[in-house]
Amino acid sequence: xxxxxxxxxxxxxxxxxxxxxxxxxxxxxxxxxxxxxxxxxxxxxxxxxxxxxxxxxxxxxxxxxxxxxxxxxxxxxxxxxxxxxxxxxxxxxxxxxxxxxxxxxxxxxxxxxxxxxxxxxxxxxxxxxxxxxxxxxxxxxxxxxxxxxxxxxxxxxxxxxxxxxxxxxxxxxxxxxxxxxxxxxxxxxxxxxxxxxxxxxxxxxxxxxxxxxxxxxxxxxxxxxxxxxxxxxxxxxxxxxxxxxxxxxxxxxxxxxxxxxxxxxxxxxxxxxxxxxxxxxxxxxxxxxxxxxxxxxxxxxxxxxxxxxxxxxxxxxxxxxxxxxxxxxxxxxxxxxxxxxxxxxxxxxxxxxxxxxxxxxxxxxx
Amino acid sequence: xxxxxxxxxxxxxxxxxxxxxxxxxxxxxxxxxxxxxxxxxxxxxxxxxxxxxxxxxxxxxxxxxxxxxxxxxxxxxxxxxxxxxxxxxxxxxxxxxxxxxxxxxxxxxxxxxxxxxxxxxxxxxxxxxxxxxx
Ligand code: HEM
Ligand code: FES
Numbered sequence: 001x002x003x004x005x006x007x008x009x010x011x012x013x014x015x016x017x018x019x020x021x022x023x024x025x026x027x028x029x030x031x032x033x034x035x036x037x038x039x040x041x042x043x044x045x046x047x048x049x050x051x052x053x054x055x056x057x058x059x060x061x062x063x064x065x066x067x068x069x070x071x072x073x074x075x076x077x078x079x080x081x082x083x084x085x086x087x088x089x090x091x092x093x094x095x096x097x098x099x100x101x102x103x104x105x106x107x108x109x110x111x112x113x114x115x116x117x118x119x120x121x122x123x124x125x126x127x128x129x130x131x132x133x134x135x136x137x138x139x140x141x142x143x144x145x146x147x148x149x150x151x152x153x154x155x156x157x158x159x160x161x162x163x164x165x166x167x168x169x170x171x172x173x174x175x176x177x178x179x180x181x182x183x184x185x186x187x188x189x190x191x192x193x194x195x196x197x198x199x200x201x202x203x204x205x206x207x208x209x210x211x212x213x214x215x216x217x218x219x220x221x222x223x224x225x226x227x228x229x230x231x232x233x234x235x236x237x238x239x240x241x242x243x244x245x246x247x248x249x250x251x252x253x254x255x256x257x258x259x260x261x262x263x264x265x266x267x268x269x270x271x272x273x274x275x276x277x278x279x280x281x282x283x284x285x286x287x288x289x290x291x292x293x294x295x296x297x298x299x300x301x302x303x304x305x306x307x308x309x310x311x312x313x314x315x316x317x318x319x320x321x322x323x324x325x326x327x328x329x330x331x332x333x334x335x336x337x338x339x340x341x342x343x344x345x346x347x348x349x350x351x352x353x354x355x356x357x358x359x360x361x362x363x364x365x366x
Numbered sequence: 367x368x369x370x371x372x373x374x375x376x377x378x379x380x381x382x383x384x385x386x387x388x389x390x391x392x393x394x395x396x397x398x399x400x401x402x403x404x405x406x407x408x409x410x411x412x413x414x415x416x417x418x419x420x421x422x423x424x425x426x427x428x429x430x431x432x433x434x435x436x437x438x439x440x441x442x443x444x445x446x447x448x449x450x451x452x453x454x455x456x457x458x459x460x461x462x463x464x465x466x467x468x469x470x471x472x473x474x475x476x477x478x479x480x481x482x483x484x485x486x487x488x489x490x491x492x493x494x495x496x497x498x499x500x
Contacts (some may be wrong), residue, residue: 046449127456129378136380153448153449153463156446156447156448157446157448157463160446161446164446171391174391174392175390175391179392179395181423181424186391191480248426276420276425277418277419277420277425277449278418278449279418279425279441279450279451279462280448280450280461280463281462281464282462283462284448284462296462297445297478298464298465298477299448299479300478301478302445302474302477302478302479302480303480308444308480309478309480310446310478310480318424356425
């Protein structure tokens with residue numbers, strides 16, 4: 001047999017058992033609509049790519065990281081200073097986490113403004129919203145793992161916020177902290193959450209999200225549909241394989257370049273080891289994507305109408321998230337000109353504006 | 367029949383989930399009830415200076431006045447649980463987390479904190495600064 005024949009035989013063996021050509025055929029038949037908002041279709045794939053980077057670098061970090069208050073900081077320090085390329089792996093994990101959340105926001109807000117949540121894609125939206133919560137959970141739990149001062153107080157405040165929710169608060173607080181205070185028990189717990197519980201949940205929810213996307217195909221914004229109808233021209237499209245995937249891949253290569261650049265030029269800092277009996281130092285703040293909530297809690301007065309300000313703030317933010325999850329069930333027939341639809345569009349822009357201004361205030365020099 | 371199956375399935379779920387939920391919440395470990403301790407030696411702190419120390423597993427703040435007297439308070443901010451510090455330059459207690467201020471007696475005076483800090487009693491006994499919960 002020549003090499004070529006041998007290869008063909010192997011291919012045949014695999015084909016009979018796996019059926020790759022069926023998948024390829026599916027990819028070729030899957031069409032991605034082409035119009036002026038098509039750019040946003042790349043954001044989901046980008047988020048997926050960055051999540052893959054998180055899994056890869058996260059697994060590498062696991063090999064050196066030690067989840068206890070006596071060793072965590074030292075193990076990350078060792079990783080940064082002694083392990084060859086340890087600084088690179090950790091910096092990429094941290095930078096990519098931030099980029100992931102940013103791209104996830106773009107993906108989510110584009111789905112919101114382009115009405116991609118409308119029937120029959122309600123569950124696609126809902127699983128996406130759960131993925132947002134999971135990613136915020138990843139960010140919050142990962143932040144504590146190096147056991148530095150900044151992370152310690154961010155966790156103290158963040159878990160206290162959960163503790164102030166009426167009725168379930170106290171239970172949630174002890175569940176999260178593994179006790180009444182933030183201690184080594186909290187660190188061990190956050191570690192378990194970060195590397196086992198959240199990855200397991202994410203695998204399931206992400207699988208469902210992708211399944212729904214595949215089942216329904218890409219949504220075309222109602223405005224674009226209406227315009228095409230008026231012009232009497234059907235919308236163009238191109239195949240997922242190879243056109244769309246190749247363009248996706250260009251984006252991923254660019255993202256990898258950006259990550260490598262950020263990690264090399266701005267290696268992630270470690271700060272100082274947490275001391276539970278030291279005062280919170282100046283400059284305490286959470287990761288940027290929690291900034292608008294942080295700023296809200298900072299600006300609220302101590303008392304509003306006899307209630308403690310922060311409790312009302314926490315309730316308002318919770319209500320905001322509930323509305324956000326329920327968007328497809330509230331804005332049910334998005335058509336250009338529909339009153340509810342317009343209200344949601346305006347509300348979305350206002351929310352985005354508020355988040356942007358509040359986040360900017362966190363970083364504004366005082 | 368359905369009723370029987372449903373009840374058994376329900377009982378089985380309950381017998382699996384109840385222990386798991388209970389497992390997730392850590393047991394109450396009764397804290398060693400420290401109601402009195404020595405926070406340091408008289409003279410360790412300069413006038414108009416403060417320090418945070420561990421008092422029964424919680425951070426507490428000891429402040430020395432200009433005239434040599436002492437003030438001891440809980441160092442846990444009443445807003446969202448950060449640890450406060452004494453700012454000699456302002457003669458106030460400051461929480462860095464959301465910029466909350468208290469006066470030296472622990473009264474919340476500006477920023478988000480909704481309540482004053484708990485205060486403790488301080489005595490100097492044989493040169494030891496002794497802090498006690500009332
Ligand atoms: C299976 C997936 C993952 C594993 C196994 C993993 C593992 C780890 C480990 C061991 C650390 C501690 C080492 C260190 O602090 O540098 C860490 C830190 C961190 N992780 Fe992950 N991770 C995963 C996914 C994610 C995701 C999806 C995100 C964000 C959306 C994320 C965000 C973070 C952050 C912000 C830190 C703190 C970085 C630092 O300051 O060092 N991780 N992760
Ligand atoms: S925790 Fe002290 S001001 Fe918010």
